[in-house]
Amino acid sequence: MLDADTYQRLAAEYGTPLYVYDGAALTGALDGLRDALPAGTEIFYSLKANPNLGVCALLAAHGARAEVSSLVELVTAVKAGVSPDDIVFLGPGKSRAELAACVATGIRAVVVESFQELADLDEVAAEAGARQRVLVRVNPATGAARSGLTMGGKPRQFGIDEKALLAAGPIGDRHPHLDVAGVHAYLGTRILDAAAVAANTALVLEMAERVAAATGIALGTVDVGGGLGVAYFDGESDPDLDGLRAGMAEAVAPFRERHPHARLLFETGRYLAARAGTYVVRVRYVKESMGKRFAVTDGGTHHHMAAVGIGSYVKRNFPVRLLGDPRGPAEPWQLTGPLCTPHDLVAKDVALPGPRAGDLIGIERSGAYGPTASPGLFLGHGFPAEVLVHEGAAHLVRLRDEPADLLAKQRLPLPFQKETTWSRQRSSNRSSSP
Numbered sequence: 001m002l003d004a005d006t007y008q009r010l011a012a013e014y015g016t017p018l019y020v021y022d023g024a025a026l027t028g029a030l031d032g033l034r035d036a037l038p039a040g041t042e043i044f045y046s047l048k049a050n051p052n053l054g055v056c057a058l059l060a061a062h063g064a065r066a067e068v069s070s071l072v073e074l075v076t077a078v079k080a081g082v083s084p085d086d087i088v089f090l091g092p093g094k095s096r097a098e099l100a101a102c103v104a105t106g107i108r109a110v111v112v113e114s115f116q117e118l119a120d121l122d123e124v125a126a127e128a129g130a131r132q133r134v135l136v137r138v139n140p141a142t143g144a145a146r147s148g149l150t151m152g153g154k155p156r157q158f159g160i161d162e163k164a165l166l167a168a169g170p171i172g173d174r175h176p177h178l179d180v181a182g183v184h185a186y187l188g189t190r191i192l193d194a195a196a197v198a199a200n201t202a203l204v205l206e207m208a209e210r211v212a213a214a215t216g217i218a219l220g221t222v223d224v225g226g227g228l229g230v231a232y233f234d235g236e237s238d239p240d241l242d243g244l245r246a247g248m249a250e251a252v253a254p255f256r257e258r259h260p261h262a263r264l265l266f267e268t269g270r271y272l273a274a275r276a277g278t279y280v281v282r283v284r285y286v287k288e289s290m291g292k293r294f295a296v297t298d299g300g301t302h303h304h305m306a307a308v309g310i311g312s313y314v315k316r317n318f319p320v321r322l323l324g325d326p327r328g329p330a331e332p333w334q335l336t337g338p339l340c341t342p343h344d345l346v347a348k349d350v351a352l353p354g355p356r357a358g359d360l361i362g363i364e365r366s367g368a369y370g371p372t373a374s375p376g377l378f379l380g381h382g383f384p385a386e387v388l389v390h391e392g393a394a395h396l397v398r399l400r401d402e403p404a405d406l407l408a409k410q411r412l413p414l415p416f417q418k419e420t421t422w423s424r425q426r427s428s429n430r431s432s433s434p
């Protein structure tokens, strides 16, 4: 973990609000996970969690592959140095242009989510004179046994229902330009119980064998999803990696025996990125209202929507830390931002030791689903700068949005494009000067 002095230096150099990513935490999470998964399991980083180019490049250099879900994520992964053969593309509503880009780039596999998409991609591959490998995303008939956050066994826009797939017959034969090479399923997110992730994996592997038997596809690859969480709130703890190691080994063993050469893919975004990121904000004002203390900062929920609440009606706080010496006893504070809405509450009744105007506060474990999953344009604040600390050096990996960036795509309708008093004055000043 980076120390308070480092955050002070970075804030002085790059300004606030600021996202800081600790490279050692990114690679440490990847190493820990790799060590807990059965040997040979390929780890695919889900760019959705944090698509910052620098973050992706560091993870890629450390051996992560990439799971992308948009054209920009695909371009990001390639630019970050991920080999096309280490990229899978998934998503329920891929455009024709995205499918064509997958084929043109030569990615490992397109994860297909409907029968219609199979036909579309077959056409796209034919037009390109290429063959494309695909995995079929399955919506399993039953949900995961031990996860409260199940995504199987329910009507969903994702994937093809297991039942429909079992009845579909030889789908590979009907699409001559596709190589249907395996199965994908994703059963949930934010799963903290390692045993639940292992149980999901066992379910997916069994389901993959049923689908392969019914459709005649070869099981070259099974993408077992993932969904591993991290602890955010009081009473939570990070997944137990020893438990994960034991559970996954057991879940995979019978499948491995029958399919010794199948590739196993594990997807993860939050687990790799979340703990590496700290959202650093500076206190602008402190005040009291009806008995509650408020620290109004320069950063807010427009950069950190997750802080408003994840899957819960009860407000729970991310870990929050004063980045400096305590200035008094810890007391409950409301941590708010500059937005003109009462929802701009980053932390509620959070214990802080006497923050004052000018102090820095870090919202920790914020490296996943941060700026890109937040309404950054609200009130025209734009997105914050992002810095990656790698081997002791800080690298600015995203520039802060400036007013000109935020206005660049807007156009004044012609009837309103008249000279303002202000611009008239300026031009007359200019003409009167020598």
Ligand SMILES: *Cc1c(COP(=O)(O)O)cnc(C)c1O
Residues within 6 Å of the ligand: 046, 048, 049, 067, 090, 186, 188, 189, 190, 225, 226, 227, 228, 267, 268, 269, 270, 271, 368
């Ligand atoms: C969102 C998503 C992920 C990443 O989820 P995390 O909880 O961040 O690990 C992986 N796979 C699919 C299909 C997803 O939709």
